[in-house]
Amino acid sequence: GAVVSQHPSRVICKSGTSVKIECRSLDFQATTMFWYRQFPKQSLMLMATSNEGSKATYEQGVEKDKFLINHASLTLSTLTVTSAHPEDSSFYICSAAPGTGLNTEAFFGQGTRLTVV
Amino acid sequence: GDSVTQMEGPVTLSEEAFLTINCTYTATGYPSLFWYVQYPGEGLQLLLKATKADDKGSNKGFEATYRKETTSFHLEKGSVQVSDSAVYFCALSVSTDKLIFGTGTRLQVFP
Numbered sequence: 190g191a192v193v194s195q196h197p198s199r200v201i202c203k204s205g206t207s208v209k210i211e212c213r214s215l216d217f218q219a220t221t222m223f224w225y226r227q228f229p230k231q232s233l234m235l236m237a238t239s240n241e242g243s244k245a246t247y248e249q250g251v252e253k254d255k256f257l258i259n260h261a262s263l264t265l266s267t268l269t270v271t272s273a274h275p276e277d278s279s280f281y282i283c284s285a286a287p288g289t290g291l292n293t294e295a296f297f298g299q300g301t302r303l304t305v306v
Numbered sequence: 307g308d309s310v311t312q313m314e315g316p317v318t319l320s321e322e323a324f325l326t327i328n329c330t331y332t333a334t335g336y337p338s339l340f341w342y343v344q345y346p347g348e349g350l351q352l353l354l355k356a357t358k359a360d361d362k363g364s365n366k367g368f369e370a371t372y373r374k375e376t377t378s379f380h381l382e383k384g385s386v387q388v389s390d391s392a393v394y395f396c397a398l399s400v401s402t403d404k405l406i407f408g409t410g411t412r413l414q415v416f417p
Contacts, residue, residue: 193349225407232310233395233407282350295405297342297349 191217193285195298202273202305210268210301212283218263219285223295224256227280239266273305308333312396312408319386319415327381327411329370329396337398339363339372339379340405344393353381353394386415 192215202208212222221240225233237253239245239260247253255277257269266285270277280302284295312329319325331337338357342350354363359374368383379396396408 195349223404230314230409232409233405235404235406238404284350294352297344297351299347299349 191215191285191287191296193219193283193296193298195283195301197301198299199302200304202303204274204305205272207269207271208273208303210270210281210283210303212266212268212285212298214264214285214287214296217285217287219266219287220263221286222260222266223284223286224258224266224268225282225284227282227300233282236268270303273303275305278303278305308337308398308400308406310396310398310406310408312394312411314409315393315412317411317413319413321388321415321417322385323415325381325383325386325390325413327394327396327413329379329381329408331377331379331396331398333377333398333400335400337400339370340397340399341368341370341379341381342395342397342407344395344410346392350395386413388415388417391415 194213196211224236227233236251237245237247239258241260245258260266282300284297286295309332340355341353343353344350354365356363356372362371370379370381393410393412395410397405
């Protein structure tokens with residue numbers, strides 16, 4: 190299957206700082222990328238959907254000014270957690286799809302464990 | 307709203323044992339159903355899927371049947387291996403690319 194690389198896999202940052210997470214599709218062009226967040230023992234929750242060259246669509250309850258998403262190219266999307274606080278500590282996962290539609294398979298990154306201290 | 311409920315883990319089995327991981331869903335439309343697997347240190351991978359009622363998805367010895375009457379999509383394997391140790395996620399998609407996931411079930415298989 191296709192490969193999606195997410196970086197870093199783990200990051201620890203101080204409260205009040207910003208953290209950038211990268212999601213790259215290595216062998217295909219990703220029209221659409223998705224960002225998920227997972228709390229311990231809870232489901233992966235979709236945060237936002239980004240389409241290359243346009244603004245991301247955020248799910249209800251997700252602060253777009255806090256979680257900045259940039260999808261400037263067909264192979265790279267970034268999620269920046271701004272002014273991070275301990276409650277932002279979580280597991281963040283991206284996925285990328287080569288097309289759109291119900292039968293388009295999405296490929297997932299390895300995830301990023303963010304710890305805010 | 308749409309949701310997926312799957313059994314809590316961990317599920318601990320001996321090699322060659324029979325596996326069932328339960329998954330039920332709630333959806334307003336006619337969802338497609340998926341099982342994803344996440345091996346240690348790797349991203350989620352699509353294991354199998356079914357797009358309509360009574361469809362059976364299968365892959366690598368795993369099977370799941372889309373049961374509309376019981377709104378279920380239970381994952382089964384007749385004989386598990388140590389290499390099947392992973393976290394398994396049940397998911398649904400209704401009308402867009404959005405996937406709604408269950409909480410994941412960790413499977414541990416011992417020799």
